[in-house]
Amino acid sequence: MTMNRKERHKRDSYPESVHRKFEGFQEEFGIRFSDPTLLYKAFTHSSYVNEHRKRIHDDNERLEFLGDAVLELTVSRFLFDTYPSMSEGELTKLRAAIVCEPSLVQFANELGFGKYVLLGKGEEQTGGRTRPALLADVFEAFVGALYLDHGFDEVLKFLEGVVFPKVKVGAFSHVMDYKSQLQEIVQQNAGGNLQYRIVEEKGPAHDRIFVSSVTIDGKELGNGEGKSKKEAEQLAARHAIAELRETEGQAD
Numbered sequence: 062m063t064m065n066r067k068e069r070h071k072r073d074s075y076p077e078s079v080h081r082k083f084e085g086f087q088e089e090f091g092i093r094f095s096d097p098t099l100l101y102k103a104f105t106h107s108s109y110v111n112e113h114r115k116r117i118h119d120d121n122e123r124l125e126f127l128g129d130a131v132l133e134l135t136v137s138r139f140l141f142d143t144y145p146s147m148s149e150g151e152l153t154k155l156r157a158a159i160v161c162e163p164s165l166v167q168f169a170n171e172l173g174f175g176k177y178v179l180l181g182k183g184e185e186q187t188g189g190r191t192r193p194a195l196l197a198d199v200f201e202a203f204v205g206a207l208y209l210d211h212g213f214d215e216v217l218k219f220l221e222g223v224v225f226p227k228v229k230v231g232a233f234s235h236v237m238d239y240k241s242q243l244q245e246i247v248q249q250n251a252g253g254n255l256q257y258r259i260v261e262e263k264g265p266a267h268d269r270i271f272v273s274s275v276t277i278d279g280k281e282l283g284n285g286e287g288k289s290k291k292e293a294e295q296l297a298a299r300h301a302i303a304e305l306r307e308t309e310g311q312a313d
Contacts, residue, residue, distance in 0.1 A: 074118060075101055079179065086177055092219075094210050099124070101179070103206040104199060106189065108181030121202035128205030132160055135204075135216050139225055146303075151237060158236040159228060165197035168223055174199050231292035239298035243275070243282075246305060253277040257294045260284070273297040 075098075083100050087093050094100045107120040136159050140152050147155070158164065169175065175190045178199055189195055208216050227233070240257075247253050254277065261272035263286075273293035274284045283304055285296025 082177060090172075092207070092211075092215075094206075096210055099206040099210050100203075103128075103202040104174070104177045105179045106181070106184060106195065108184035108189065109179040112181040121198065124202035124205035124209075125198045126205070127208065128201035128203065129160075131208045131213070131216055132201060132204050132220075135213070135220055136160055136224070138217070139220070139228070143225075143229070154236055155228075155233060158233045159224065162193060162197045164233075165200045166193045169196040169200040172200075172223065174203070229292075230288050231295065234292060234295050237295065237299075239295050239302060243298040243302055246302065247277060257297065259290055259293065275301050 079101060080097075083097060083104075086100065087097075102119050103121050103124050105118060105120050107122065110118045110120045133156065136156050137152070140147070140156055144152065144155075175196060178190055178195070180189050204216055204219075207219060244255060247255055255275065256277075257273055257275050259271055260274045263270040263272065270286055270288065271290050271293040272284060272286050273290065273296070275282050275294070275297040283297050283299070283301030285293050285298075285300055287293035287296055
């Protein structure tokens, strides 16, 4: 797509070093922007704008606003499709853990986004390039820019390579600690000996699926499948909790 006069003017307001920087970015990530100024803007901190007032620049705050909404929608769609048995409360809790600042900072660091941020000299000298809030904002702004330039499906594709695999292997299972919940329920109901056991391993070595069973005093309460033993045990505990609650409801 050919840039119009306004887009070309915005692009020309950046120095050649910025063009080279983000040409390298697009090559590294295999993403070609129709409007490169959206990409530049996603990484432009307000301190850079303040130091280059004679040039026409916008910082990334508006893109951050948009990216925050796009990220929440995209993650919501993924969780909705991937975990059909999760309740609304569980989905909300897991989504919150994925889109919170520490998680976004981790994603940004793993991608090396910090080296691309355009900063003012003062912000650079005070460690702005590694500042958590700044990195989280940049990640959201990039998602916003990608959405505007490529659309929802490209954002989904990007997150499928960066975020969603971590969810699938249980990186956020600490916020959905069903094993601890099950232990508490058992203790409140006269106790018992809870045990987890991997009863089956399926699939090729590079894409292994584990099947876990959880029992109390030898009686099976539930089972679950996962990409890791930890995830399988968590899902087995979740199914056990659901089974116990259903049994309690029938007893009432």
